Amino acid sequence: xxxxxxxxxxxxxxxxxxxxxxxxxxxxxxxxxxxxxxxxxxxxxxxxxxxxxxxxxxxxxxxxxxxxxxxxxxxxxxxxxxxxxxxxxxxxxxxxxxxxxxxxxxxxxxxxxxxxxxxxxxxxxxxxxxxxxxxxxxxxxxxxxxxxxxxxx
Numbered sequence: 001x002x003x004x005x006x007x008x009x010x011x012x013x014x015x016x017x018x019x020x021x022x023x024x025x026x027x028x029x030x031x032x033x034x035x036x037x038x039x040x041x042x043x044x045x046x047x048x049x050x051x052x053x054x055x056x057x058x059x060x061x062x063x064x065x066x067x068x069x070x071x072x073x074x075x076x077x078x079x080x081x082x083x084x085x086x087x088x089x090x091x092x093x094x095x096x097x098x099x100x101x102x103x104x105x106x107x108x109x110x111x112x113x114x115x116x117x118x119x120x121x122x123x124x125x126x127x128x129x130x131x132x133x134x135x136x137x138x139x140x141x142x143x144x145x146x147x148x149x150x151x152x153x
Contacts, residue, residue: 007149007152010145011149014142014145017138018138018142021135021138025131025135028127028128028131032124032127032128035120035124036124039117039120039121042113042117043117046110046113046114049106049110050110053103053106053107056099056103057099057103060095060096060099063092063095064092064096067088067089067092068089070085070088071085071086071088071089
């Protein structure tokens with residue numbers, strides 16, 4: 001009876017440990033879900049920025065085409081206005097260069113963010129795999145204990 005009592009206490013202790021492990025697994029799953037949601041939100045923001053960049057590029061192309069037409073019209077009107085149109089063209093080219101530089105920076109930022117998110121995702125996957133491995137080990141240990149107790153009785 002004393003041995004049975006002792007084994008019962010051990011079983012209860014193992015059940016408590018199992019409950020604790022289950023609670024930890026639930027917490028890990030919640031953390032993973034939150035991180036996946038964060039990654040999803042970041043991806044949505046990245047897509048929004050990409051669309052914004054595309055829109056700016058289209059606007060820039062339209063502005064360049066418009067500026068070229070204006071320069072051509074200015075040349076046709078008068079030679080004296082040619083200098084002003086040429087100056088405006090240079091300003092637009094400078095703006096184009098700045099916009100291209102900004103676009104390249106945004107692309108690099110996007111690429112960096114993608115790499116960072118991929119790294120985070122891999123890290124989360126590794127953690128999940130480790131957690132599952134720990135859970136399997138604990139389940140195997142519990143199964144071993146159950147079979148050991150079954151053999152004892």
